[in-house]
Amino acid sequence: MADPQEVLSRRVQSALGAAFGPEFADTDPVIRPSQFADYQANAALALAKRLGRKPREVSAAIMEHLDVADVCRAVEVSGPGFINLTLREDWIADQTRLLLEDPRVGVPVQERLDIPLDYSAPNVAKEMHVGHLRTTVVGDSLARTLEFLGHNVIRQNHIGDWGTPFGMLIEHLLEVGEESAEADLLTSDPNAFYQSARTKFDSSGPGADDFAARARRRVVALQGGDEETLRLWRELVGLSRVYFNKVYAKLGVTLTDDDLAGESTYNAVLADVCDELEAKGIAEVSEGALCVFLEGFIGREDKPVPLIIRKSDGGYGYATTDLATVRHRVEDLKADRILYVVGAPQAMHFKMVWATARKAGWLPDGVEVTHVQIGNVLGGDGKILRTRSGAPVRLMALLDEAVERAAAVVAENRPDLGAEEQAEIARQVGIGAVKYADLSVSHDTEYTFDFDRMLALTGNTGPYLQYAQARIRSIFRKGGLDLSSPRGGITVSEGAERDLALKLLEFGAVVEQVGALLQPHRLSAYLFELAQTLTAFYEHCPVLTAPTEAERESRLALVSVAFRVLVQGLDLLGVEAPEHM
Numbered sequence: 001m002a003d004p005q006e007v008l009s010r011r012v013q014s015a016l017g018a019a020f021g022p023e024f025a026d027t028d029p030v031i032r033p034s035q036f037a038d039y040q041a042n043a044a045l046a047l048a049k050r051l052g053r054k055p056r057e058v059s060a061a062i063m064e065h066l067d068v069a070d071v072c073r074a075v076e077v078s079g080p081g082f083i084n085l086t087l088r089e090d091w092i093a094d095q096t097r098l099l100l101e102d103p104r105v106g107v108p109v110q111e112r113l114d115i116p117l118d119y120s121a122p123n124v125a126k127e128m129h130v131g132h133l134r135t136t137v138v139g140d141s142l143a144r145t146l147e148f149l150g151h152n153v154i155r156q157n158h159i160g161d162w163g164t165p166f167g168m169l170i171e172h173l174l175e176v177g178e179e180s181a182e183a184d185l186l187t188s189d190p191n192a193f194y195q196s197a198r199t200k201f202d203s204s205g206p207g208a209d210d211f212a213a214r215a216r217r218r219v220v221a222l223q224g225g226d227e228e229t230l231r232l233w234r235e236l237v238g239l240s241r242v243y244f245n246k247v248y249a250k251l252g253v254t255l256t257d258d259d260l261a262g263e264s265t266y267n268a269v270l271a272d273v274c275d276e277l278e279a280k281g282i283a284e285v286s287e288g289a290l291c292v293f294l295e296g297f298i299g300r301e302d303k304p305v306p307l308i309i310r311k312s313d314g315g316y317g318y319a320t321t322d323l324a325t326v327r328h329r330v331e332d333l334k335a336d337r338i339l340y341v342v343g344a345p346q347a348m349h350f351k352m353v354w355a356t357a358r359k360a361g362w363l364p365d366g367v368e369v370t371h372v373q374i375g376n377v378l379g380g381d382g383k384i385l386r387t388r389s390g391a392p393v394r395l396m397a398l399l400d401e402a403v404e405r406a407a408a409v410v411a412e413n414r415p416d417l418g419a420e421e422q423a424e425i426a427r428q429v430g431i432g433a434v435k436y437a438d439l440s441v442s443h444d445t446e447y448t449f450d451f452d453r454m455l456a457l458t459g460n461t462g463p464y465l466q467y468a469q470a471r472i473r474s475i476f477r478k479g480g481l482d483l484s485s486p487r488g489g490i491t492v493s494e495g496a497e498r499d500l501a502l503k504l505l506e507f508g509a510v511v512e513q514v515g516a517l518l519q520p521h522r523l524s525a526y527l528f529e530l531a532q533t534l535t536a537f538y539e540h541c542p543v544l545t546a547p548t549e550a551e552r553e554s555r556l557a558l559v560s561v562a563f564r565v566l567v568q569g570l571d572l573l574g575v576e577a578p579e580h581m
């Protein structure tokens, strides 16, 4: 099977080569969907300038060499020199039949690259908030998509498991007792634990034995490798991990403990990172701190912004760790492409880290490195989503509420189903709706969190797409048919059949685009269009009650391909496909 746009591109390109010489054979033929045909090739317009000829003449020359008789039933020059291309119905049917037989429903396998993918990365002993939810959901979708395209995705959960807050967290853990209910909070509501520690720290007296002083001493002990302190630290991290895993399980995210590569992983090499940068003359001591000054990073009063890699007290920070991380991903993980799915406000941090790593020779030009910037999730008031009291929204509570609300919808729409089945659908729909909300908008834009909108059964929502595939399941169920056994005999005669088949043929190219541009919302937009095309199809083309047996077979085959595209597409987004809805 083939993506029509790609097939036409290749054909027009060979015509360009034949008409104007081999150096024109890789000119972009500018194939676009057309109002007057299926596609139009607009290459003549740009080429005319380059050749100093009239666009109409250029298209005439292309036409002379264009060989598409097996693909198109009509080819016409229109307007200033567009070439309108209308596909043959038998070609569309043939291609769709190939799709029916293809377990990958048209998605190619690409040349395998090693791709460390940094996402989720919450901070230990602090609640994962909606921002982390979005980096988790978008990152996981990219992981699934790149893997499906044939790549070796190396998930890297760069959790915040090191740094000064651990002093106060460890002291607090000691005070409340490791076996206490308060310590248990770490696995259910870690932010509450963090807040209590913080409050103690902030209200602590100045005395040598007060909480704050002990917390500071604890940081020193931790960095010095004191065994008992390390044990307590490991316990804190372990309890947090229990919490993260609960969230991941609830979300259906593919991250496991094996993917943990937190900040602490790099402790042993931070001194070496600093030494090497200093030896290479890239870092210099300024006001007691070891800094990298980079061209092009200028702050207020025209002062260069330093990347601080060792503080004046000798401590290392977030930037040092990330430098070690880049080096590790290139040297040890053999990265071809490195991706960071992290909040947009960290853009400057990454630019500086990469520029430094390039200078140091740790990041060769051949390795593509990208910050997939994640925008904020806002509340109804246009500010970052918070609870009414102003606290960060608890992720677990948010997910539970989504499932509860979905349960109400399911109970209303499907009272015929048993309680257990209703609950399972509610879980799939509630979680799917929240995830899809993150995936249906461009990852770098802000959006407003709105339960009613994301749970709606119409519009570009998770439930709408879930319903589209459930409806196909129900057609097959009603017909007493098996969805998994491919059927033959696809013919494309009605306009609605043609539209559906053409849409299905685009799937592979869309998935490739998501992998190249790192934009899952393109897949969402495609699936939404497909679901709408399906709705129009049902209106014009009854399936089980089609006028002839041949049409019935053909339509069943068409919707079974649509089913597989929907389920595969939802799976790449990380959204489940319920049996019933």
Ligand code: ARG
Residues within 6 Å of the ligand: 118, 120, 121, 122, 123, 158, 159, 160, 322, 325, 340, 342
């Ligand atoms: N823990 C950080 C945060 O919560 C995100 C880490 C992202 N990854 C990285 N390599 N810096 O903001």
